Amino acid sequence: MKQIRSVKGTHDILPKDSHNWYQLESIIHNVCAKFGYKEIRTPIFEETNLFFRSVGEDTDIVSKEMYTWKDKNGTSLTLRPELTASVVRSYIQHNLGSQSPIQRLYYIGSLFRRERPQKGRQRQFHQFGVEAFGSEYPEQEAEVVAIAWHIILQVGLLKKAKLQINSIGSAKCRSTYQQALKDFFSPHLAKLSEVSQKRLIKNPLRILDTKNKEELSILKNAPRISEYYSKEDKDHFEEVKRFLKNMDIPFIINPTLVRGLDYYTKTVFEFISEDLGSQNALLGGGRYDGLVENLGGKPIPGIGFAAGMERFLLAIKENKLEFKPQPPDIYFICLDRSGIATLLNIANKLRTKGYIIISDMLRKSMKAQFKDANKLGARYVLILGEDELKNHTIGFKNLINGNQKNIKQENIIEFFNNLKN
RNA sequence: GUGGGUGUAGCUCAACUGGUUAGAGCACCUGUUUGUGGCACAGGAGGCUGUGGGUUCAAGUCCCAUCACUCACCCCA
Numbered sequence: 001m002k003q004i005r006s007v008k009g010t011h012d013i014l015p016k017d018s019h020n021w022y023q024l025e026s027i028i029h030n031v032c033a034k035f036g037y038k039e040i041r042t043p044i045f046e047e048t049n050l051f052f053r054s055v056g057e058d059t060d061i062v063s064k065e066m067y068t069w070k071d072k073n074g075t076s077l078t079l080r081p082e083l084t085a086s087v088v089r090s091y092i093q094h095n096l097g098s099q100s101p102i103q104r105l106y107y108i109g110s111l112f113r114r115e116r117p118q119k120g121r122q123r124q125f126h127q128f129g130v131e132a133f134g135s136e137y138p139e140q141e142a143e144v145v146a147i148a149w150h151i152i153l154q155v156g157l158l159k160k161a162k163l164q165i166n167s168i169g170s171a172k173c174r175s176t177y178q179q180a181l182k183d184f185f186s187p188h189l190a191k192l193s194e195v196s197q198k199r200l201i202k203n204p205l206r207i208l209d210t211k212n213k214e215e216l217s218i219l220k221n222a223p224r225i226s227e228y229y230s231k232e233d234k235d236h237f238e239e240v241k242r243f244l245k246n247m248d249i250p251f252i253i254n255p256t257l258v259r260g261l262d263y264y265t266k267t268v269f270e271f272i273s274e275d276l277g278s279q280n281a282l283l284g285g286g287r288y289d290g291l292v293e294n295l296g297g298k299p300i301p302g303i304g305f306a307a308g309m310e311r312f313l314l315a316i317k318e319n320k321l322e323f324k325p326q327p328p329d330i331y332f333i334c335l336d337r338s339g340i341a342t343l344l345n346i347a348n349k350l351r352t353k354g355y356i357i358i359s360d361m362l363r364k365s366m367k368a369q370f371k372d373a374n375k376l377g378a379r380y381v382l383i384l385g386e387d388e389l390k391n392h393t394i395g396f397k398n399l400i401n402g403n404q405k406n407i408k409q410e411n412i413i414e415f416f417n418n419l420k421n
Numbered sequence: 422g423u424g425g426g427u428g429u430a431g432c433u434c435a436a437c438u439g440g441u442u443a444g445a446g447c448a449c450c451u452g453u454u455u456g457u458g459g460c461a462c463a464g465g466a467g468g469c470u471g472u473g474g475g476u477u478c479a480a481g482u483c484c485c486a487u488c489a490c491u492c493a494c495c496c497c498a
Contacts, residue, residue: 005489008489008490059496059497060495060496060497061496061497064422064496065496065497082497082498111498113496113497113498115495115496115497116422116423116493116494116495117490117491118491118492118493118494119491119492119493120497120498121496121497121498125498126498127498129498193495195495195496206496209496211494211495259497261497270498277492277493278492278493278494279496279497279498281497281498282498283498284497284498305498306498307498308497308498309498310498311498312498331458333456333457335456365451365456366456366457367452367454367456367457367458368450368451369457369458370457370458370459371458371459372458373458374458374459375458375459378458381457381458383456383457385456386456387456395456395457397457397458399458399459402457402458404457
């Protein structure tokens with residue numbers, strides 16, 4: 001019979017790795033809490049229309065990468081390929097804006113895109129991200145970037161992650177710029193790739209982040225978005241930069257950074273890491289002042305970012321910054337079957353006091369149990385054998401220095417509490 | 422969707438131009454120590470060499486197909 005494997009592009013998170021996920025998640029929760037952001041959890045699938053209207057029908061994500069099916073009642077449903085759309089939907093649906101003019105949210109969850117897997121890219125993958133609704137001011141950019149910066153600091157990747165920022169202007173200046181790009185590229189039409197030719201019509205901005213060498217050389221002389229900023233756009237971007245400098249968050253300006261989703265406006269940014277291979281974006285985001293309105297809400301400005309959990313963990317691993325799993329405090333050894341009930345009872349009492357205790361389930365030899373204790377990194381071993389049972393005591397051994405003594409069973413909790421101090 | 426690379430033990434990898442029973446390290450189990458871990462030594466278990474076909478006296482090795490994994494393009498976290 002053919003063995004069933006996990007589906008292409010999906011991965012099991014095995015016990016030897018799961019603690020790394022747990023640690024990363026707890027850093028995310030802690031940092032977000034420091035900024036007053038609250039977690040939001042939305043369903044894993046949505047109506048397909050949500051992504052048409054937010055991400056954009058012409059993007060690759062929507063046009064060829066979504067897992068979409070028809071529900072029994074005929075509605076088209078889709079496994080979410082990104083999370084901003086869902087969060088905005090939820091924000092509008094529950095009228096969160098009326099509870100407070102500022103909504104600071106963050107999320108952690110699975111996403112699905114049907115792409116060819118490669119390093120740092122899977123079909124089911126995980127992102128965390130933040131979304132802040134309500135403020136049009138540049139300090140909101142500063143705050144959101146600072147959250148990203150703090151998380152990167154906490155996981156130890158600050159030296160490896162480079163922040164790039166750009167402004168793609170507000171909707172008005174962007175449309176004149178797009179026209180300018182069309183005018184500029186038209187004479188070079190023949191030299192452009194097929195994809196770029198299509199983009200020239202639909203979304204000329206996207207030509208800017210091409211990797212094609214020939215196109216890059218044409219690009220050198222292309223008009224810059226910065227020449228088309230309105231005064232307001234320009235001032236806004238200057239303020240963002242000033243605030244970041246004041247927080248000592250280093251960045252470089254990348255005028256070709258445009259990002260692939262349709263909804264971005266003004267500030268866009270990415271943290272790049274060189275340890276990720278070709279898919280080098282660790283985290284990316286930007287402002288999306290029109291999105292809430294686009295999806296049927298009030299004209300509320302918003303800004304956020306999304307970060308790849310797998311990419312974070314990959315970079316953490318490459319830099320040997322992996323978290324240490326928590327070892328048990330105590331390994332409880334039983335030598336005599338008649339002692340099992342007593343062992344389970346005492347172990348449970350110690351657990352209610354907060355100790356992590358592991359005991360053998362295979363009735364192994366004492367030697368094998370000691371080996372387990374050592375392998376698991378337990379600090380202490382408790383031993384319950386014939387003699388101890390007879391005398392109502394427990395053998396105690398410190399595995400670090402080898403010291404050993406006998407303790408009365410009734411005093412065991414007190415003994416450990418004193419040990420801690 | 423397109424292109425390259427790789428498939429041998431749980432993991433990392435050996436096996437000269439095709440040649441006898443496919444090996445090693447790590448991990449696992451047991452023992453040296455009948456109630457004491459790490460270290461050392463000894464032993465054990467674990468394989469349809471991804472799958473199917475072909476060439477050959479003979480295939481892990483060569484050829485074809487297929488599947489899987491992987492990297493890259495496109496695009497994105």
